[in-house]
Amino acid sequence: MQSRASISGRTAITVILAHPVAHVRTPQAMNAHFDALGFDAVMVPLHVLPEDLAQVVAALRRMRNLSGIVVTVPHKEAIAALCDELTEEARQVGAVNVIRRDADGRLTGGQFDGEGFVAGLRSAGHEVAGRAIFMAGAGGAAAGLAFAFARHGARRLTIHNRTAAKAEALAARVRAAYPACDTRTGGPDPSGHDVVVNATSLGMKDGDALPLDVTRLAPPMLAAEVIMAPEVTPFLAEAAQRGCATHGGKPMLAAQIALLARFMGAG
Ligand SMILES: NC(=O)c1ccc[n+]([C@@H]2O[C@H](COP(=O)([O-])OP(=O)(O)OC[C@H]3O[C@@H](n4cnc5c(N)ncnc54)[C@H](OP(=O)(O)O)[C@@H]3O)[C@@H](O)[C@H]2O)c1
Incomplete structure (x- = not known):
């Protein structure tokens, strides 16, 4: 396992939004995946209440070293309306469980359940x-x-x-x-x-x-x-x-x- 001391100013940042957040298992699995690939990226859990979701997403959009957002309960449906674009899978399901942030801040929601x-x-x-x-x-x-x-x-x-x-x-x-x-x-x-x-x-x-x-x-x-x-x-x-x-x-x-x-x- 790589040390957190390897996180630098060049590291790509990803986050997972959840409420509650203590039970999520994706950060451990995603960080192990980044390590296995030797990819300079990290996933951090963010505890976000439903009433704060829009404000948090607006701020994340402006963070220039943010690659993406994984989304879990209870935000999967509400966050779809905050994306600029949805994949066909996300549109069909009416819910998003991952967002890609492009360099210009554009957010594309996907659905991989x-x-x-x-x-x-x-x-x-x-x-x-x-x-x-x-x-x-x-x-x-x-x-x-x-x-x-x-x-x-x-x-x-x-x-x-x-x-x-x-x-x-x-x-x-x-x-x-x-x-x-x-x-x-x-x-x-x-x-x-x-x-x-x-x-x-x-x-x-x-x-x-x-x-x-x-x-x-x-x-x-x-x-x-x-x-x-x-x-x-x-x-x-x-x-x-x-x-x-x-x-x-x-x-x-x-x-x-x-x-x-x-x-x-x-x-
Ligand atoms: N393995 C993975 O990677 C992964 C990924 C995503 C989700 N999950 C799991 O998938 C499960 C469902 O999540 P979700 O997001 O789909 O939840 P959800 O949207 O709340 O849906 C819950 C489903 O369970 C039914 N249900 C709940 N309580 C019931 C009861 N007492 N009697 C009969 N039916 C009941 C609901 O029926 P009604 O429609 O009648 O309420 C509904 O069909 C969770 O256990 C979650 O952890 C696993």
């Missing part, structure tokens, strides 16, 4: 193209995943969510963008799908309900998770007990680090 998830699956040898995918969840992370599944050629996507109207709305947006993917909403039964994904926050806390009907999980289904901690959620434990292959939430972050760094022009 879905790309990171698909790249994480691929890093473990799992393909999305041609597969039937069942996804629980219709929140911010789920929206990124849904568009990425369709973009990468999923044959069918079924979205199940506690608030059914959010699942309907997301499915309609994905269908409009990618008509070739048969996107619909469904109940909690994942039967008939190749890949079953938990994209809700259920499983982070002790006593959380299961995100879908796990009694219907059976080989050769792959059960995949967005939650990073605990590493084995109750959903993944139930899937493994029924003989399904499993894929945890960590590869999604690991795959995103390189994508985010490249987007910021830092690595």
Whole structure:
């Protein structure tokens, strides 16, 4: 690990905006990535309240050695309106998780949750193209995943969510963008799908309900998770007990680090 004493006036600065901020894992992973590449850059966590976001972004825009901004909860949607330009992925999802700052202060917002998830699956040898995918969840992370599944050629996507109207709305947006993917909403039964994904926050806390009907999980289904901690959620434990292959939430972050760094022009 490089020493912080190597930070100099030439070091490219990147930041992550969050509230709260103590739990974020991206700075450690991003700084390790910069070290591994021998890239003279650093990522620093900034604790920013929602009511201060616009003022902070206006100030960051004027910082001439700032390469980029990683964005996490609760700022991903609000910050999209503060960018000068959005990538197609960010526009589709309606949320930004990284911003590139150009030399003239122009801010371009990107969205890599879905790309990171698909790249994480691929890093473990799992393909999305041609597969039937069942996804629980219709929140911010789920929206990124849904568009990425369709973009990468999923044959069918079924979205199940506690608030059914959010699942309907997301499915309609994905269908409009990618008509070739048969996107619909469904109940909690994942039967008939190749890949079953938990994209809700259920499983982070002790006593959380299961995100879908796990009694219907059976080989050769792959059960995949967005939650990073605990590493084995109750959903993944139930899937493994029924003989399904499993894929945890960590590869999604690991795959995103390189994508985010490249987007910021830092690595
Ligand atoms: N691995 C990674 O790199 C990575 C990256 C991003 C996010 N994540 C993880 O993804 C998860 C979701 O984040 P998010 O930003 O999408 O959150 P979000 O926008 O708040 O969405 C939460 C989702 O969980 C559902 N949900 C929450 N509580 C529920 C309950 N008690 N019963 C049924 N459904 C419930 C919500 O359903 P309703 O719509 O009905 O409320 C919604 O679908 C988090 O655990 C986050 O840590 C991981």
